[in-house]
Amino acid sequence: MALDQLYQQTILEHNRKPRNYGHLTGATHAARGHDAMCGDDILMELIVEDGCIRQAAFSGDACAVTKATASMLTDWLPGRQASDIADWSNQFQALLKDHTLPDAPELADLNQLRPVSQFPARVRNALLPWTTTLRALNQPEGTNP
Amino acid sequence: MEIVKSGVREQLDVLRLRDQFPVLSREVHGKPLVYLDNAATAQRPLAVIEAMDRFYREYNANVHRGVHLLSVEASEAFEQSRKAVRRLLNARSEREIVFTRGTTEAINLVANSFLRPNLKAGDEILVSHMEHHSNIVPWQLLCEQTGAVLKVMPINRQGELLLDEVESLISERTRLIGIVHVSNALGTVNPVAELCRLAKRHDVPVLVDGAQATPHEKVDVQALGCDFYALSAHKMYGPTGIGALWGREELLEAMPPWQGGGEMISRVSFDGTTWNDLPHKFEAGTPNIAGSIGFGAAVKWLEEVGVTRIAEHEAKLLDYATKRMLEVEGLTIIGQAANKGPVISFTLDGVHPNDLGTIIDHHGVAIRTGHHCAMPVMQFFGVPATARVSFACYNLRAEIDHFLDALEKARTMLT
Ligand SMILES: Cc1ncc(COP(=O)(O)O)c(C=O)c1O
Numbered sequence: 001m002a003l004d005q006l007y008q009q010t011i012l013e014h015n016r017k018p019r020n021y022g023h024l025t026g027a028t029h030a031a032r033g034h035d036a037m038c039g040d041d042i043l044m045e046l047i048v049e050d051g052c053i054r055q056a057a058f059s060g061d062a063c064a065v066t067k068a069t070a071s072m073l074t075d076w077l078p079g080r081q082a083s084d085i086a087d088w089s090n091q092f093q094a095l096l097k098d099h100t101l102p103d104a105p106e107l108a109d110l111n112q113l114r115p116v117s118q119f120p121a122r123v124r125n126a127l128l129p130w131t132t133t134l135r136a137l138n139q140p141e142g143t144n145p
Numbered sequence: 146m147e148i149v150k151s152g153v154r155e156q157l158d159v160l161r162l163r164d165q166f167p168v169l170s171r172e173v174h175g176k177p178l179v180y181l182d183n184a185a186t187a188q189r190p191l192a193v194i195e196a197m198d199r200f201y202r203e204y205n206a207n208v209h210r211g212v213h214l215l216s217v218e219a220s221e222a223f224e225q226s227r228k229a230v231r232r233l234l235n236a237r238s239e240r241e242i243v244f245t246r247g248t249t250e251a252i253n254l255v256a257n258s259f260l261r262p263n264l265k266a267g268d269e270i271l272v273s274h275m276e277h278h279s280n281i282v283p284w285q286l287l288c289e290q291t292g293a294v295l296k297v298m299p300i301n302r303q304g305e306l307l308l309d310e311v312e313s314l315i316s317e318r319t320r321l322i323g324i325v326h327v328s329n330a331l332g333t334v335n336p337v338a339e340l341c342r343l344a345k346r347h348d349v350p351v352l353v354d355g356a357q358a359t360p361h362e363k364v365d366v367q368a369l370g371c372d373f374y375a376l377s378a379h380k381m382y383g384p385t386g387i388g389a390l391w392g393r394e395e396l397l398e399a400m401p402p403w404q405g406g407g408e409m410i411s412r413v414s415f416d417g418t419t420w421n422d423l424p425h426k427f428e429a430g431t432p433n434i435a436g437s438i439g440f441g442a443a444v445k446w447l448e449e450v451g452v453t454r455i456a457e458h459e460a461k462l463l464d465y466a467t468k469r470m471l472e473v474e475g476l477t478i479i480g481q482a483a484n485k486g487p488v489i490s491f492t493l494d495g496v497h498p499n500d501l502g503t504i505i506d507h508h509g510v511a512i513r514t515g516h517h518c519a520m521p522v523m524q525f526f527g528v529p530a531t532a533r534v535s536f537a538c539y540n541l542r543a544e545i546d547h548f549l550d551a552l553e554k555a556r557t558m559l560t
Pocket of ligand 1: 184185247248249250325327356388518
């Protein structure tokens with residue numbers, strides 16, 4: 001059943017014990033992502049050096065889909081070029097919109113969020129950590145969210 | 146018009162009533178639908194669906210403009226609906242009933258036509274902390290444009306209006322008080338009559354947001370002593386996109402039109418235009434004719450079923466659900482006013498409302514999750530969102546049991 005795919009073990013695990021949950025000392029970029037309608041409210045923090053993301057963390061209160069996405073995303077971001085994230089975000093979004101596309105191996109665990117595509121009302125939750133990351137990156141270094 | 150037999154009011158025959166709501170027999174995700182999102186919008190009985198269908202099939206025409214039979218019939222049905230809404234609210238005259246798109250538009254009408262023309266910088270508008278955004282944002286817009294000030298009437302942790310503190314907030318600059326009759330986010334039934342008495346002593350007009358009240362109680366605007374009353378048909382088993390503003394005739398009479406166009410005029414020339422009589426002065430353009438007819442049908446349907454009997458049934462559901470929910474570990478009811486309508490907002494430890502809503506939907510249970518268009522009251526209780534169940538005449542105790550089972554399944558799944 002679709003519901004079991006959405007709330008599969010991996011996603012539930014990330015929800016219960018999110019990775020990289022908390023704050024970074026020396027974060028160079030940060031942004032707050034607030035989805036008032038759903039009640040999701042997260043803070044994404046990043047350390048970027050020479051255009052490369054070194055560390056990522058998130059905090060806040062959110063639903064399982066947002067939390068699992070933020071958890072997986074903050075695991076995946078370190079080592080990526082900041083300038084590539086917009087493209088990756090578009091690719092992730094495409095995977096959530098079109099279930100006939102093959103998985104994108106480079107997105108690793110994030111592919112596990114694809115069952116969200118069967119829950120149109122929840123797609124926004126999986127996108128929130130991505131859009132928040134992009135906003136953090138687009139802000140001048142050191143701006144407080 | 147309630148059916149009273151041998152002096153004892155008959156109880157609502159809910160199972161028979163349910164047959165009148167086609168949508169209630171459908172399944173969602175392979176489970177029977179349990180519809181507990183009635184505060185967002187109620188379902189429609191056949192009487193409403195068929196009245197609108199009949200209009201389109203048999204006498205669809207524009208109103209108040211033709212001499213032909215169809216137009217005469219449509220105009221007659223349209224005005225009959227206005228009469229029904231007058232009865233619903235016990236207004237003195239049909240001239241006081243203005244059709245609008247709903248509560249939101251009714252409030253905006255008051256903001257723009259009643260307050261705006263005379264509002265000055267430093268004037269004050271009072272609303273409660275538990276208002277729906279539709280009774281906050283129109284005033285904020287007005288304040289931004291005029292320099293007037295929006296002030297907030299406080300509430301307590303139960304979600305009740307602190308009536309004793311209202312008086313000290315009223316000043317000689319207070320131009321209007323806006324109050325929700327029954328809160329959609331908390332269920333609180335506000336002491337509107339008392340508030341109106343207090344306001345009257347200071348000569349301050351009161352607008353009541355009645356969106357959540359008319360489906361659950363007999364409203365009498367004269368007894369309440371308010372000046373404006375706003376409502377939406379879709380909350381009371383009627384169609385969407387139609388509602389009404391009731392206003393005291395002398396106030397409406399003195400107010401300028403707020404939208405210009407056809408229907409609202411009496412004579413137009415380039416030298417000047419004169420306005421139509423009440424209530425048409427406020428109804429520019431071709432109205433929502435089918436919607437109004439459906440609205441009238443919903444009022445008649447409510448009269449036949451009896452809103453008091455409905456309220457008794459819903460009060461039992463509310464009691465039962467409240468008692469059972471208070472037994473659920475980790476469940477907190479947000480809004481525990483002594484006087485409540487059939488609405489329960491709640492949070493459940495470890496389960497975000499969004500996930501709860503999705504999971505129990507798959508067990509057939511439709512509830513609302515989020516901020517319920519009342520973000521200030523969510524902020525007051527320090528919660529980003531809640532889940533909310535709300536009951537209507539057709540809900541059953543068994544549905545509450547089913548909802549609670551689904552809730553446990555969601556918890557098991559997530560924790
Ligand atoms: C208390 C309250 N006021 C106002 C409204 C707005 O009604 P409408 O959207 O029909 O204009 C609602 C409905 O959501 C409500 O519950």
